[in-house]
Amino acid sequence: MASFRQTSLDSHCRQVCSAQVMTVVAPITFTQERLELIASGEHRHFWHAPRRRLLLDLIQQSGLADGSRILDVGCGTGMLVDALRSRGLAAFGIDPWAIESKLDPNIFTPGQAESIPWPDSDVDAVCAFDVLEHADDLSALRELFRVLKPGGLLFASVPAHAWLWSARDDLAGHRRRYNRRLLASSVTAAGFRIQRQFGYQFLLLPFLAISRLRARWSRSTDTADEDHPGSALNCLLGAVNLLEVTIGRWLIRPPTGSSLLLVARKPGMASSARGDRPERDC
Numbered sequence: 001m002a003s004f005r006q007t008s009l010d011s012h013c014r015q016v017c018s019a020q021v022m023t024v025v026a027p028i029t030f031t032q033e034r035l036e037l038i039a040s041g042e043h044r045h046f047w048h049a050p051r052r053r054l055l056l057d058l059i060q061q062s063g064l065a066d067g068s069r070i071l072d073v074g075c076g077t078g079m080l081v082d083a084l085r086s087r088g089l090a091a092f093g094i095d096p097w098a099i100e101s102k103l104d105p106n107i108f109t110p111g112q113a114e115s116i117p118w119p120d121s122d123v124d125a126v127c128a129f130d131v132l133e134h135a136d137d138l139s140a141l142r143e144l145f146r147v148l149k150p151g152g153l154l155f156a157s158v159p160a161h162a163w164l165w166s167a168r169d170d171l172a173g174h175r176r177r178y179n180r181r182l183l184a185s186s187v188t189a190a191g192f193r194i195q196r197q198f199g200y201q202f203l204l205l206p207f208l209a210i211s212r213l214r215a216r217w218s219r220s221t222d223t224a225d226e227d228h229p230g231s232a233l234n235c236l237l238g239a240v241n242l243l244e245v246t247i248g249r250w251l252i253r254p255p256t257g258s259s260l261l262l263v264a265r266k267p268g269m270a271s272s273a274r275g276d277r278p279e280r281d282c
Contacts, residue, residue, distance in 0.1 A: 051201075052080065057249055069123040070091045071093070072084070072094070078098075080129070092108070092109070098111075121150065123147055125154070127155045141192070160179065163209075170221075179260075183262060193267060196262065199259065
């Protein structure tokens with residue numbers, strides 16, 4: 001994609017931001033301390049780095065034209081927004097901790113998924129990566145629907161399988177983990193039409209299941225092994241996840257994993273797409 005010159009939020013958006021931020025009443029379940037923990041390992045952790053490549057591939061292959069407006073809700077450190085802007089998209093971010101994280105106020109705005117400080121029908125695509133599990137998901141999905149233009153795309157990811165619940169979910173402030181049916185019903189209830197749904201971290205799912213079940217049986221709340229694996233183990237696990245992402249790019253995406261990903265569309269005429277890519281998911 002051609003490079004995109006960074007633009008600041010226009011005055012209309014700023015007015016909407018100011019009005020809506022004041023009305024946010026939903027509790028923030030994802031703490032600043034948790035965000036700082038993620039930031040410390042986001043470049044190299046076995047889960048984050050391959051996942052970031054997957055998300056960028058997913059968005060880039062969706063048919064969005066250069067210069068399309070895309071909003072990352074719950075953007076965290078802003079790394080994905082920066083990557084999208086470098087690929088020619090007019091990307092912006094929303095996060096409860098945007099000010100505390102010292103993110104560029106011309107690109108990032110403080111806010112929450114249940115009350116997005118953004119105008120109606122303004123963006124071509126919206127991202128909610130590991131956000132819905134922290135929120136009143138139907139309220140959040142209705143807000144994501146509201147800010148999208150007709151024909152706009154939703155990209156979302158959520159943690160999968162209630163039986164994988166562990167101390168990490170408690171520490172992250174999760175309200176739920178999803179299965180395919182629950183995710184699909186929540187998204188369609190908000191008015192979206194689902195295009196794709198698949199999993200991430202499928203190859204490591206048996207090992208993760210053993211780790212989580214063992215911790216449950218021992219009643220351990222120690223998450224250090226997953227948060228800070230040793231260097232050799234981290235490289236091995238990262239290689240497995242990268243292999244899965246690479247296979248999925250050229251062949252087929254897995255039906256499940258420790259996470260579920262979804263692409264959906266707001267009904268209407270899309271204005272900034274090159275056409276949908278054929279689906280190859282299970």
